Amino acid sequence: MDGPDLRVKIGSIHLDNPVMTASGTFGYAREFENLMNLHRLGGVIVKGISLFPRAGNPPPRIVETACGMLNAIGLQNVGVERFIEEKMVYLAGLNVPVIVNILGGSVEEYREITKRLEGVEGVAGIEVNISCPNVKCGGVAFGGDPKMAATVTKAVKEVCSVPVIVKLSPNVTDVAEIARAVEDGGADSVSLINTLIGMAINLKTRRPELANVIGGLSGPAIKPVALRMVHEVSRAVSIPVIGIGGIETAEDALEFLLAGATAIQVGTANFTNPRASEEVVEGISKYVQDEQLSSVRELIGALIV
Template sequence: MEFVKDTTAGPDLRVKIGSLELNNPVMTASGTFGYAREFERLMNLHRLGAVIVKGISLFPRPGNPPPRIVETACGMLNAIGLQNVGVDRFITEKMPYLNGLNVPAIVNILGGSVEEYREITARLEGVPGVAGIEVNISCPNVKEGGVAFGGDPKMAAAVTKAVKETCSVPVIVKLSPNVTDIREMARAVEDAGADSISLINTLIGMAIDLKKKRPVLANVIGGLSGPAIKPVALRMVYEVAGAVSIPIIGIGGIETAEDALEFMLAGASAVQIGTANFVNPRASEEVVEGIAKYVQEEDGIESVRDVIGGLKLDWIKD
């Protein structure tokens, strides 16, 4: 489907993720935006390209004991433990509100087995307002001795295939950066039918309290996010863009429109704003405004789609 330019409107910020057309390329990252209602008095939710909700499991999860968040240099560590209300309560308590927004709601899902992913997807199929599924494969695979789906191409492909076979909406697979070759993982989920890939999830890290000589997090280790991981995320988006043909959604340390546009130049069709939401609740809305200004003012740019993959390498000599 070709986009038809509306000459009466403002800058053309529309992008496509599979069959899903977004009014702009800015999404919220799962786990940093709750179920959207939490931010309704802090920003204009209708300005977003899409909302991606807190990860949903088959049954409710209480999460890890505190302390489970700690600020680090240029970022934060979290070990929330995927706390959520479970898929059934999510459908009855959260989806009616999300369905009332005029932006797509994408549901992030997680599981301990291929069967759990399939079952969650089946329960979400046909629920009004569910515009897409984002598959978090950085979860322990209970049936495989604690190995993460996101670290094994075959298991990642199996989960992707199961979800894709069970739903009729676009499927986005969220990749872990804690792998040897991110391109191998990306190709595996693309071959299994993924409509899009989002990356990166958090890096593994820890913090230590020197006075107490103890880990700061009760879980000992956690996920590192924020500006500190941006260079790693940019590199991985660039590598994956050269390895697959499906759309990519960039994540990792994005705080400003400039950050978002760098990811798009590297090959991302859209971006997700995560840790910045904790620092500035209007961060996502401000990124949309900044991208619009760039498209409007930059020479040779007619739409935001002209930015995607536009990184210039011609100055590099052999």
């Protein structure tokens, strides 16, 4: 092994380093193959996949904010069948773990998507987006209710042989409670945070900047919130925690590791700097070497309070 030991584990998934790409910000990875060394990543998490193709919301769907961005893409994707036939062939050829983010409007949809992905070559894990509204329960997000969150987790685990990561919403009263519920439901790991709900208004038109009116806030603005939630959740569960939210540099990532994250995801930074994830890996490697640590694992949860 060249350089410092950056290896970490998420369930049975072995990552060469703790840096992954966040769902929805990295497409299906191929889009970045000429912009960075994909093989340097710890893992790739693809754009969220639904049971059937989704066109997403009408434009405008993205607006820049003072310290980040709002998006209301509407979970546009090719659907699970086309994903398997057209995208996984390329992804399976990468020498890094590929984790498929899934979304649904009912427990049955989550279960069915998982069943179709079961046994597909190259799928190392499933990340379950529970920020989606349950269409059978009046549009209440699965991630906002501990029982609903646990139910979805159990449904996926029942038909899945690879590790299941549940992606938590920050738009809740007690994120640690939701984390404990999905752990009880069988989750192998939790990732957090998803985007915060926000909006922007155009003063000239006096209309919302987004056609959907509201969207998800991401980028550096949400890092302090994400860091706090990762710290809380890492103390509430025994399964690995993956930190997400405003990570642009190795220093950002290292803060999340100290707060209790086993791995991290780089998201919005991919839009402004396509090499951001690779640069974070390089920075973590240098820090571990400079601090003369035997492994990056020494940093996980090493916050002094």
